[in-house]
Amino acid sequence: xxxxxxxxxxxxxxxxxxxxxxxxxxxxxxxxxxxxxxxxxxxxxxxxxxxxxxxxxxxxxxxxxxxxxxxxxxxxxxxxxxxxxxxxxxxxxxxxxxxxxxxxxxxxxxxxxxxxxxxxxxxxxxxxxxxxxxxxxxxxxxxxxxxxxxxxxxxxxxxxxxxxxxxxxxxxxxxxxxxxxxxxxxxxxxxxxxxxxxxxxxxxxxxxxxxxxxxxxxxxxxxxxxxxxxxxxxxxxxxxxxxxxxxxxxxxxxxxxxxxxxxxxxxxxxxxxxxxxxxxxxxxxxxxxxxxxxxxxxxxxxxxxxxxxxxxxxxxxxxxxxxxxxxxxxxxxxxxxxxxxxxxxxxxxxxxxxxxxxxxxxxxxxxxxxxxxxxxxxxxxxxxxxxxxxxxxxxxxxxxxxxxxxxxxxxxxxxxxxxxxxxxxxxxxxxxxxxxxxxxxxxxxxxxxxxxxxxxxxxxxxxxxxxxxxxxxxxxxxxxxxxxxxxxxxxxxxxxxxxxxxxxxxxxxxxxxxxxxxxxxxxxxxxxxxxxxxxxxxxxxxxxxxxxxxxxxxxxxxxxxxxxxxxxxxxxxxxxxxxxxxxxxxxxxxxxxx
Numbered sequence: 001x002x003x004x005x006x007x008x009x010x011x012x013x014x015x016x017x018x019x020x021x022x023x024x025x026x027x028x029x030x031x032x033x034x035x036x037x038x039x040x041x042x043x044x045x046x047x048x049x050x051x052x053x054x055x056x057x058x059x060x061x062x063x064x065x066x067x068x069x070x071x072x073x074x075x076x077x078x079x080x081x082x083x084x085x086x087x088x089x090x091x092x093x094x095x096x097x098x099x100x101x102x103x104x105x106x107x108x109x110x111x112x113x114x115x116x117x118x119x120x121x122x123x124x125x126x127x128x129x130x131x132x133x134x135x136x137x138x139x140x141x142x143x144x145x146x147x148x149x150x151x152x153x154x155x156x157x158x159x160x161x162x163x164x165x166x167x168x169x170x171x172x173x174x175x176x177x178x179x180x181x182x183x184x185x186x187x188x189x190x191x192x193x194x195x196x197x198x199x200x201x202x203x204x205x206x207x208x209x210x211x212x213x214x215x216x217x218x219x220x221x222x223x224x225x226x227x228x229x230x231x232x233x234x235x236x237x238x239x240x241x242x243x244x245x246x247x248x249x250x251x252x253x254x255x256x257x258x259x260x261x262x263x264x265x266x267x268x269x270x271x272x273x274x275x276x277x278x279x280x281x282x283x284x285x286x287x288x289x290x291x292x293x294x295x296x297x298x299x300x301x302x303x304x305x306x307x308x309x310x311x312x313x314x315x316x317x318x319x320x321x322x323x324x325x326x327x328x329x330x331x332x333x334x335x336x337x338x339x340x341x342x343x344x345x346x347x348x349x350x351x352x353x354x355x356x357x358x359x360x361x362x363x364x365x366x367x368x369x370x371x372x373x374x375x376x377x378x379x380x381x382x383x384x385x386x387x388x389x390x391x392x393x394x395x396x397x398x399x400x401x402x403x404x405x406x407x408x409x410x411x412x413x414x415x416x417x418x419x420x421x422x423x424x425x426x427x428x429x430x431x432x433x434x435x436x437x438x439x440x441x442x443x444x445x446x447x448x449x450x451x452x453x454x455x456x457x458x459x460x461x462x463x464x465x466x467x468x469x470x471x472x473x474x475x476x477x478x479x480x481x482x483x484x485x486x487x488x489x490x491x492x493x494x495x496x497x498x499x500x501x502x503x504x505x506x507x508x509x510x511x512x513x514x515x516x517x518x519x520x521x522x523x524x525x526x527x528x529x530x531x532x533x534x535x536x537x538x539x540x541x542x543x544x545x546x547x548x549x550x551x552x553x554x555x556x557x558x559x560x561x562x563x564x565x566x567x568x569x570x571x572x573x574x575x576x577x578x579x580x581x582x583x584x585x586x587x588x589x590x591x592x593x594x
Contacts, residue, residue, distance in 0.1 A: 124161025179209025
């Protein structure tokens with residue numbers, strides 16, 4: 001992008017815009033015959049729109065002006081501000097920023113707030129600096145937030161870096177960083193742990209945004225989270241949760257990545273007298289196949305409209321409300337003096353995007369950029385993050401040295417997503433556990449070179465019947481190497497495929513690799529075009545469908561990348577063992593020998 005937002009401060013530009021608005025000079029661009037979606041007043045009104053450079057110079061009656069260097073006759077189409085995604089992780093789409101921009105700008109999203117939390121967990125401040133550099137010279141405005149939880153659950157997992165108050169202060173001193181990214185260590189914030197108190201205080205002292213992650217917080221805990229200085233939340237689980245957080249003063253970033261929450265969220269919003277100013281929309285996480293096939297923010301808005309949210313309310317949340325949240329007075333509204341970021345829609349019900357203007361320039365039309373994005377000079381860095389030696393089948397066999405033979409009671413992790421502790425009596429022969437019929441092995445291998453790479457193992461229950469193995473280095477949030485399966489040979493095969501290719505995802509069954517998706521940049525990203533990455537990801541999912549029976553909404557493919565999310569309540573396996581996100585404790589697998 002340009003030197004935003006200061007490029008609008010140029011007096012000569014403003015002089016020219018004023019003259020054009022008064023009819024004393026022509027517009028650079030004129031959109032005629034359209035219907036303005038006024039997200040300030042909720043009106044739909046006929047209007048023509050004149051642009052001068054990156055500015056909207058005039059919104060005036062239809063047909064009253066024709067003087068412009070370029071005229072776009074949009075013939076009854078709708079004109080709305082472009083979309084602002086208030087919280088997301090580009091890494092979830094598995095592509096680099098330029099490939100992400102290529103995909104979402106034609107969909108009408110021109111501003112995003114990127115929390116490079118995953119890159120930060122792998123490469124620390126060096127990774128965040130790269131995120132900033134990789135965001136330059138794009139038609140997408142990328143506002144970078146400083147990852148606050150590296151690791152997300154300190155003391156019970158080891159990431160590739162460690163961010164505390166000094167590191168946070170340094171990142172906040174960078175002009176490109178707009179605030180503190182989602183604070184995920186809820187327990188640390190509420191308990192006033194020195195680490196998290198220092199990080200949040202650094203954000204408050206900077207005067208920049210302080211964003212939150214308030215999964216399942218309610219009552220006194222939610223009030224305490226807000227009192228600590230946390231300003232926003234996207235971790236919604238129900239309509240009641242949404243209302244409680246709005247009433248507690250949080251800016252809501254309603255995310256599209258958990259679709260089952262959206263109908264209840266819309267129903268809750270419809271009980272209010274008006275759409276709150278503190279209501280915004282985000283994607284959070286979008287897999288590459290969905291990003292390419294149905295879209296990012298535009299897909300979230302379309303679903304919300306289908307669930308009953310008025311289109312103009314959805315647009316307001318994703319434009320004007322979002323701009324106010326991030327402190328960008330130049331964005332979020334099609335009006336004179338504002339930045340000319342606008343999109344032409346074929347209709348409101350389906351939100352069909354036909355044209356996208358970024359700072360007054362036609363950036364995309366009919367689903368494609370008007371100009372390709374050149375690759376930056378030099379190779380994309382961070383292709384050396386798999387610091388793990390080859391593994392063997394024996395590494396994935398669960399052993400109990402304390403019980404040579406007999407039976408034992410062991411801890412298990414029951415159900416994906418909303419995990420809970422389980423207990424199982426297992427047979428032990430020669431110190432090796434006989435896996436329960438309904439059990440799945442989960443292995444976690446530290447890959448950053450800062451801890452032992454010896455696999456930690458756990459028994460999962462209610463994860464389906466596995467007939468193969470799946471390995472991934474996308475494992476929130478420390479992104480260590482995670483492997484699921486029952487057959488140790490298949491688990492080793494899938495794991496070694498990722499060690500060889502620099503990270504990504506792999507599926508194996510019957511001693512054969514079924515699919516591999518290389519993601520060599522931090523073990524998270526590829527610089528290949530998004531459709532190519534999407535196709536590789538579809539192959540992974542198709543292969544996974546053949547080795548395990550999913551059971552929505554929780555036992556789904558997405559659960560494998562979140563199974564290690566140790567900051568959330570309940571049990572999780574990390575590279576330190578069986579942990580409890582509610583208490584911060586690490587537990588042995590063995591409860592007692594019988």
